[in-house]
Amino acid sequence: MSRPRCERCLRAQDHCLCPLIPHLQSRTRVVVLQHPSERLHALNTARLATLGLVNAELRVGEVFADLDQLLATPGYRPVLLFPGEQAQALVGYAQEGCELPFMLIVPDGTWRKARKLLYLNPLLGELPRVTLGQVLPSRYRLRKAPEAGALSTLEAVVQGLNVLEAPGCFDQLLRPFEALIEGQIRAMGRETFERNHGGR
Template identity: 70%
Template sequence: MSRIHCPRCLRPEAHCLCPLIPSLDSRTRVLVLQHPSEVNHALNTARLAALGLTNAELIVGEVFADLPALLNQPGYQARLLFPGEDAQTLQGYGADDQPLLLVVPDGTWRKARKLLHLNPLLATLPRVTLAQGGVSRYRLRKAPGPGALSTVEAIAQALQVLEAPICFEPLLKPFEALIEGQIAAMGEEVFLRNHGPN
């Protein structure tokens, strides 16, 4: 018999994260394009980010037929949050700056690159990236490189930079609870053996 899941956060009902999910306003609009392989991932951080922001949308797929309309949001400049040689480091908004539509591909690095390949319009967007030195709180996996963050961490950090001094830290509360729950389920000894310092 399968466990009952919360229809909102998709977690098992006994581990529902909804009480921890904030409802934060942002000047920036966030559009998360999620690869289908991420939907049933135990740590679906993109969903947590989309649920925690009032000005965010999460769309699942590989090819997005309505991408031109999604990117052409009146009053917003579309930018792709993805590293690259020509990516500009995000800066805070100036007084007269038009807000950004921050497009965030969600998946493994390979799957995220595949989304860009299958949706050439994404590759034409100006790219933005986070400043170097971000440290992930995602203690259950080895980061593929320095500064590699989960989707919710990247979104929270991007909004923190763009909209300072507004605090987007509450966006990470359900993520941290999820990590703690996973560690508790595996037991401290197993966690330290597999994920502790070498």
């Protein structure tokens, strides 16, 4: 019999992260498009990101039929947070000198599944692409990054918002993520963690 889950954070109720999730305002609209296979992943960082931001939403699926309506939301410039040859490094709104904030579209899934989302939703491929300039090291100590600079979805959102809305800081969003990581380390045992992950 499975343990009862919190309906909000989807964690087992005795490991609910809701008390650690902040309630932060942002100029930037954050929309995470999550591949269905990620929804019940033990470390569902995309959900934590959107729960902690007032101006954010999480959409789960492979094909998003109303994407054209979403991208036409008044008051925002839609951009895709995804690497590519034409991708521009994010800079702060104060530096950019533009009054209209971004709608930051963030695909959530493995690189392969994120690319599939772009393939199945051609409108995403037409958006201007943005990336993080200087990437801070990932705090995702339980997983070996597939390449240098790889981040969880939550970390990418936090770093992007910290750049765009400087001097504002969105690091509070990382609190439930860090508690989640620590809980997993405790469950496996510190010694096993040190042996398998080198204490990263």
